[in-house]
Amino acid sequence: MNKYSVDKLPRDVRLEIANKHKKLRKQRGLSQMELAERSGVSLGSLKRFETKGQVSLESLLKLVFVLGRLSDFESVLKPDKGLEHIEKLFDSKKKS
Known part of the structure; x- marks a missing residue:
């Protein structure tokens, strides 16, 4: 984590995902x-992903x-609920 913030940085999340993946792979006996x-x-x-957290989205999937x-x-980047009215505004602009 950033020493000046409580928020995680992309690097932190990337490494957490890599560690979770490695544990899951081992649990599955692979x-x-x-x-x-x-x-x-x-x-x-695969080795680069599990050690450095670097992998393409296609490979990760x-x-x-x-x-x-x-x-x-499936829930990654899911739109916030209650913003349908804003989405409709953008949809109506596309039709014009």
Whole structure:
């Protein structure tokens, strides 16, 4: 975390996701090699993700699919409730 803020930084979240992924992979009894083969993600990409938290979105989704957790991403960037009226404003501008 940033020493001047209580908010997490993107790096913090990235590393937390990588650590959770690694624990889940191990709970499922999968080696890095086996998960790489099943997902179609290169072993190097998987290792980089689990150590540095760096991975493409496409590769991340492939990995979590194999682990049975793709649905965890359905709520990511979900619009706030109660803002439908604002969305309608933007939709009406597109039609004009």
